[in-house]
Amino acid sequence: MRVGLFIPCFIDQLYPEVGRAMVTVLRRLNITAEFPAEQTCCGQPAFNTGYWPEARVLAQRYLKIFAGYDAIVCPSGSCTAMVRNSYPELLGAATPVTANTFEFGEFLVRKLGVTDVGARFPAKVTYHDSCHSLRELRLKDEPRQLLRHVRGLELIEMDQAETCCGFGGTFSVKLPLVSFAMDEVKVDSIQRTGAEYVISADSSCLMQIGGCLRRKKFATKTISLAEVLAAQ
Amino acid sequence: MNAARENILGRVRTALRVEAKAPAAPSAAPIFPPVTDLEARFREEFAVLKGEIITDLPAFLTAFPKIASAVPEVAGNSDVRQADLGVTGCDCLLARTGSIAVSTRNAGGRALSVLPPVHLVIARRDQLVPDLTAALALWQQRYDRHWPSNLSVITGASRTGDIEKILVMGAHGPKRLVLYFTD
Amino acid sequence: MTTAAQQFSHAAAAKATDLRHRAIIQKNIASYDIGVARGKDRFADWPNARSRAAAIKFETINHLDRYLEQFERNVLANGGHVHWAEDAEQARQIVLTLARQHGVRKVVKAKSMTTEEIHLNPALEAAGIQPVETDLGEYICQLRNEPPYHIVTPVMHLSKADVAELFHEKFGAALDAPAEELTMVARRQLRQDFLTADMGITGANFLIADTGMIALTTNEGNGRLSVSLPRIHVAIAGIEKLIPRLSDLGLFWPVLCTSGTGQALTSYSTLVGGPRRDGEVDGPAEFHVILLDNGRTKLLANPEMRDVLHCIRCGACLNTCPVYKTIGGHTYATTYQGPIGSVLTPRLRGAAEWSHLSFASSLCGSCTDVCPVRIDLHHHLLHNRRDAIASKFDHPLQRLAFKLWLWVVQSPARYAVAGKLARLGLRLGLGNSFAKPWTATRDLPAPPRQSFRDWWEKVGQASRLSDVKPPTGGTPVQHHP
Numbered sequence: 001m002r003v004g005l006f007i008p009c010f011i012d013q014l015y016p017e018v019g020r021a022m023v024t025v026l027r028r029l030n031i032t033a034e035f036p037a038e039q040t041c042c043g044q045p046a047f048n049t050g051y052w053p054e055a056r057v058l059a060q061r062y063l064k065i066f067a068g069y070d071a072i073v074c075p076s077g078s079c080t081a082m083v084r085n086s087y088p089e090l091l092g093a094a095t096p097v098t099a100n101t102f103e104f105g106e107f108l109v110r111k112l113g114v115t116d117v118g119a120r121f122p123a124k125v126t127y128h129d130s131c132h133s134l135r136e137l138r139l140k141d142e143p144r145q146l147l148r149h150v151r152g153l154e155l156i157e158m159d160q161a162e163t164c165c166g167f168g169g170t171f172s173v174k175l176p177l178v179s180f181a182m183d184e185v186k187v188d189s190i191q192r193t194g195a196e197y198v199i200s201a202d203s204s205c206l207m208q209i210g211g212c213l214r215r216k217k218f219a220t221k222t223i224s225l226a227e228v229l230a231a232q
Numbered sequence: 233m234n235a236a237r238e239n240i241l242g243r244v245r246t247a248l249r250v251e252a253k254a255p256a257a258p259s260a261a262p263i264f265p266p267v268t269d270l271e272a273r274f275r276e277e278f279a280v281l282k283g284e285i286i287t288d289l290p291a292f293l294t295a296f297p298k299i300a301s302a303v304p305e306v307a308g309n310s311d312v313r314q315a316d317l318g319v320t321g322c323d324c325l326l327a328r329t330g331s332i333a334v335s336t337r338n339a340g341g342r343a344l345s346v347l348p349p350v351h352l353v354i355a356r357r358d359q360l361v362p363d364l365t366a367a368l369a370l371w372q373q374r375y376d377r378h379w380p381s382n383l384s385v386i387t388g389a390s391r392t393g394d395i396e397k398i399l400v401m402g403a404h405g406p407k408r409l410v411l412y413f414t415d
Numbered sequence: 416m417t418t419a420a421q422q423f424s425h426a427a428a429a430k431a432t433d434l435r436h437r438a439i440i441q442k443n444i445a446s447y448d449i450g451v452a453r454g455k456d457r458f459a460d461w462p463n464a465r466s467r468a469a470a471i472k473f474e475t476i477n478h479l480d481r482y483l484e485q486f487e488r489n490v491l492a493n494g495g496h497v498h499w500a501e502d503a504e505q506a507r508q509i510v511l512t513l514a515r516q517h518g519v520r521k522v523v524k525a526k527s528m529t530t531e532e533i534h535l536n537p538a539l540e541a542a543g544i545q546p547v548e549t550d551l552g553e554y555i556c557q558l559r560n561e562p563p564y565h566i567v568t569p570v571m572h573l574s575k576a577d578v579a580e581l582f583h584e585k586f587g588a589a590l591d592a593p594a595e596e597l598t599m600v601a602r603r604q605l606r607q608d609f610l611t612a613d614m615g616i617t618g619a620n621f622l623i624a625d626t627g628m629i630a631l632t633t634n635e636g637n638g639r640l641s642v643s644l645p646r647i648h649v650a651i652a653g654i655e656k657l658i659p660r661l662s663d664l665g666l667f668w669p670v671l672c673t674s675g676t677g678q679a680l681t682s683y684s685t686l687v688g689g690p691r692r693d694g695e696v697d698g699p700a701e702f703h704v705i706l707l708d709n710g711r712t713k714l715l716a717n718p719e720m721r722d723v724l725h726c727i728r729c730g731a732c733l734n735t736c737p738v739y740k741t742i743g744g745h746t747y748a749t750t751y752q753g754p755i756g757s758v759l760t761p762r763l764r765g766a767a768e769w770s771h772l773s774f775a776s777s778l779c780g781s782c783t784d785v786c787p788v789r790i791d792l793h794h795h796l797l798h799n800r801r802d803a804i805a806s807k808f809d810h811p812l813q814r815l816a817f818k819l820w821l822w823v824v825q826s827p828a829r830y831a832v833a834g835k836l837a838r839l840g841l842r843l844g845l846g847n848s849f850a851k852p853w854t855a856t857r858d859l860p861a862p863p864r865q866s867f868r869d870w871w872e873k874v875g876q877a878s879r880l881s882d883v884k885p886p887t888g889g890t891p892v893q894h895h896p
Contacts, residue, residue, distance in 0.1 A: 007867050009824070013834040014860055016867035023875060035871045040830040046817055048778060050800030050809070054821045061825065135780035164737045168777025175424070175775055176852035177431035181741040182777070183857065185441075211857030236499040240654065240708045244480045247716035255473055255722075255789055258466035263666060265459045277679075312697075313610065329679045341696035342643035346636050346683075364680070365665035372661060379493065379626065381692045381702075382642065385668075385684040390636040393676070394552035394568060396439075396575045397446045398594040403551055404602055404609075405636020405682070 003033040004069035006101060008079040008203075009041040015203045021230035022075045022104050025117050029108075033073065036065045044082040048169050052090060059087045063097050071111060072101040075226045077133030077201045080106070085136050103133060105201055105225050109142040115149050121231040122152025126195035128186070128209065129162045130202035143201060143225055150228060160189035167208035183212040190220055201225045270327040270360040277330025281388030282401065284410045292410070293317075296350065302340025303354050305414065312340070318348035318406070322355050323383075324370050325411075328363035331387040332411070333371065335380040342382045351389070351406040356415045419748065420771035426746040427775065436572060440740050443571050447734050450677020457669075457679055468670050469789035472725035475624075475657050479715065482624040482657045483706065489627025493689035495702040502709050503533035509705050510535060510616070510649060511542050517647050517701075519544055519613040523605075525631070525638040526550035527618030528566050528728060529651050529707060532750045535616070546616075547608045549637035551601050558585055564744035566751060567675050567730035572743055605637070615641035615699065619652035620727070621667060622704075625660045628688040629704065632671055634681045642687050648699040650687070653707050655724040661686075667727065674729035674787040710763035719798060720762065725788040726755055732782035732792055738775060747772060754782035758795040766799070770808050773799035831868065838862040 003026070007019045026033055043058030062083060066072050074080045080103040088094040108114045127147065133139045147155050166172065166182025173179075186209055190198050196219070200206050203224055210222040267273050278285065286292045293299065293306065300315035301308030312318065321338035325331070332353050339345040361367055364385065371383060390405030401407050430436055455461045475482055487497045500506035514522070522539060524530065524546055536557075539546045548557040552569030556562065558581055563569035570578070575594055582588035588600050617638055619629035629650050631638045642648045658667060664684070672678045691698030714720050733739050733753030744752040749760045749769070757772040773796045782792040803809065823829045840846065841862035847854050867875075 019867040050804035164779035243712035403635035
C-alpha cells in the first residue's frame with residue numbers, strides 16, 4: 001500500500017508536532033509514508049468563504065500531487081472532509097484520490113482495522129468531537145476505540161462534546177465575540193470534567209479551545225489525537 | 233386574483249421543468265413500534281398528560297352547575313359560553329399517545345370542546361385504536377364525501393410552556409380533560 | 416458593508432457578551448433537548464422517519480402545481496374560498512378587502528410566522544382594525560411591541576420575572592406571580608377578545624391536498640377558539656405547506672411535534688375543512704385560504720436550493736444552532752431566524768442586503784443533522800456564500816486578499832516563505848497588533864521554530880520509501896525497542 005502524507009498548512013507551520021506524531025505511529029505500524037513536498041493548502045479557507053474558483057484551483061493541484069497513492073492520511077478532520085466531501089462538489093465528481101483521503105484515526109480504525117497502537121498516556125482526558133470529523137466524516141466511536149487502548153488513559157466525556165467550539169475558520173475573526181462565546185461554552189464543559197487534557201482530531205479546534213483555556217489561565221492542556229497515540 | 237393564480241402556477245410549472253436530485257429512498261420499515269395492549273397503553277399515556285378517568289359519572293357532574301352537552305348520556309342546561317363543563321362524545325381513542333379524536337359531529341360543534349374550562353368525553357372501550365394512523369384512516373372511512381368542517385385530535389388539556397418553559401395547564405382551552413367509559 | 420450587516424454585527428457582539436441572555440437560552444434549550452430525546456425514542460426508527468418525511472416533501476414540492484390545484488379544488492368543493500397572493504402586498508390587500516367586506520373591527524390571530532412575514536398587523540392597524548395575538552408568547556411580544564424571538568417559542572428570551580413585570584405594568588399582576596397566575600391573566604383578557612372578534616386569522620402548519628383541509632398544530636387552544644367563534648376565518652399559508660394526503664399527517668404531525676417541542680403530539684392537532692356546514696351549530700360562515708408565493712417560486716426554480724421548501728417550520732435547527740443560542744432571535748432582524756432563516760432570507764429578500772446571515776455561521780452542520788425533513792442546511796449556507804462572492808458582494812480588499820493568498824499557496828516556495836514570515840511575526844508578538852479580533856479574547860499559539868516540511872527534509876524521511884504490508888487488522892502491535 002502506497003501511503004501519502006497530507007499535512008495541512010496550519011499543522012505544517014504551527015503544529016508540526018502533530019504531523020511528526022502521525023509519522024511516528026505509522027512507522028510503529030511498519031508503514032512508511034511519503035510526503036509530497038509540493039503540497040501547500042487544501043483550499044478550505046477559500047471554499048468556506050465562498051471563493052470556489054480559487055478553491056477549485058487548489059483542488060486540481062491536490063489531485064495532481066496525490067495521484068497514485070492508495071491512501072492519503074491527514075491529521076485533520078476538517079481538511080480530510082474538504083478533500084473527500086467538498087472536492088467532488090467543486091470538481092463535479094469524486095475521484096480515487098479524493099475517495100482515498102482519510103483522517104488519521106479513521107485510517108487506523110476503518111482502513112487498517114487497528115485500534116491498539118501501543119500507546120501510553122497516563123492522564124485524565126476528555127475528547128472534543130470536531131464538527132467535520134463528527135458530521136462530515138461520521139467519526140464518533142473510532143477515536144474513542146483508539147483512546148480506549150491507550151495505557152493509563154482515563155476518558156471522561158464532556159456534556160458538550162459534540163457542540164461546535166466556535167472556530168469555523170474566518171468566522172473566528174469575523175464574529176469574534178460570538179466565536180468566543182461558543183469557545184466559553186466548550187471550555188466550561190471541559191472544566192466540569194476535571195480533565196487534564198482535551199483531545200481532538202482537529203488542531204484548529206485545539207487552537208481555539210487552547211486560546212481560551214490559556215487566556216483564562218486554566219490548567220487543562222490541549223493535545224492532538226495523533227500525539228496521544230504516539231506517546232509511549 | 234385570477235392573474236395572481238395564473239402567474240404563480242405558471243412560475244411553478246416553469247420552475248419544475250428542471251429536475252432536482254431526489255433524496256435517498258426511505259425503508260419500508262414501520263415508523264413506530266407496535267402497540268400491544270390498547271387500553272393499558274391509553275390509560276398510561278392519558279395519565280402522563282394529566283388526563284382524568286372517572287368511574288362515577290353522576291358524582292362527577294354534581295360539581296358542575298352549568299353543563300353544555302353534545303351527548304344523550306348527560307343533560308345539558310347551559311349555553312356553551314356560560315358552561316363550566318362541556319360534554320362530548322368522540323370518534324375514537326388513540327392508545328399510543330393517549331389522544332381523543334373528535335369532530336363537530338360528536339363534539340357539539342367547534343367551541344363546546346374548547347371553550348368551557350373542563351371537557352368531559354363519554355367514550356366506549358371499543359373506540360380504542362392503536363394510533364394516529366389508525367384514527368386518520370377511521371376518519372377517512374367514516375366521513376369520506378361528507379366531512380365535518382372541523383376535527384381535532386386532543387392530546388391532553390390545553391397547556392403552554394411559553395413562560396420559561398414552565399408547564400401551565402388551561403392556557404385558553406380546557407384546564408382539565410376528563411374521560412368516562414360507558415362500557 | 417450594508418446597514419443590515421453592520422447592525423447585525425453590532426447586535427451579535429452585544430448579545431454574545433450578555434451572560435444573562437446566554438443562561439436563559441441554555442436553560443430553555445436544555446429542557447427542549449431532554450424532551451426531544453424522549454420524543455425520538457418513541458419512534459422505532461427516527462432516521463427513517465426523517466427519510467420518509469423528506470421523500471414525501473420531495474414528491475410534493477416537485478409536483479407542486481398538481482397538488483396546489485388539487486387542494487384548491489377540494490377547498491372549493493367544501494364551501495371554502497381560495498385566494499392567490501404573489502407577494503406580501505397582495506396578501507395584505509386580500510385580508511383587508513375581506514375585512515372591509517365583512518365590517519371587521521377586531522381580529523384574533525393564532526400564531527403564524529407567515530403573517531409576520533407579510534407584516535400583516537401594521538396593515539390591519541393602519542386600516543383601523545385591531546389585531547389581537549392570542550398565542551401567549553405572541554401576546555407577550557405584542558404587549559412589548561417586539562417581534563417574536565423564535566419561530567416556535569416567541570419569548571424564549573424572557574424570564575418569568577420579565578413577564579411578571581410586563582403584566583404588572585399592563586394588568587396590575589403581582590411582580591412575584593407564578594407562571595400559572597400570569598397565564599390565567601392572559602386567559603381572562605383574551606377570552607373577551609375571542610368572544611367579540613369578527614375575524615379569526617391563522618396560518619397553517621400543513622395544507623392537505625386530497626381533502627382540501629388545513630392542519631393546525633397548537634397547545635393552548637387559541638387556534639381552535641380563533642376558528643370557532645368569529646364569523647369569518649382566514650388562513651394564510653406559503654404554497655410549500657402542502658402535503659399530498661390526510662394519511663401523511665400520521666407521519667408529519669408526530670415528526671413536527673417531536674422536533675418542535677419534544678411532544679408526541681401537541682394538545683390540539685386540528686383540521687379545518689371549510690366554513691360551518693349545514694347542521695353544524697357553530698363555526699365561521701366563511702372560510703378563506705390565501706396561498707402565498709412571496710419568493711417561494713424563486714427557490715423552486717433553483718434545483719440546488721429546492722429542498723429548502725421542504726421546511727415544516729419546526730424550529731429544531733434554531734434550537735441546535737450554537738450561533739443562534741449565542742446571538743438570539745432578534746439579532747437576525749428578519750422573520751425567519753437561525754439556520755433556516757440564514758438560508759432563506761438572502762434568497763427571499765435579496766442577497767445584496769442579507770448575505771451576511773449566511774456568513775454568520777461556523778458551519779458546524781448540527782442543523783442539517785437535526786432537520787426532520789433532511790434539508791442540507793449547512794451546505795446551503797455555503798451555496799449562498801458562493802453566490803454572494805460570485806455576485807461580488809464581498810469587500811474589494813477581501814477579494815484581493817484571497818487572490819493574493821491563492822498566488823502564495825500555488826507555489827510551495829512562496830508558501831514556505833509566507834509560513835516563515837508568519838511564524839516570525841508571531842514570535843515578535845505582532846499577533847497582538849494584527850490579529851486583534853482573536854487576541855482580544857484568546858491567546859495565540861506559540862510558533863514552532865521548524866515547520867513539518869523542514870523537519871521532514873532534514874530528519875523525517877530517514878526511512879526510504881518502500882511498499883510495506885500493513886499489520887493484520889485488530890491485533891495489538893508489537894512495540895519497537
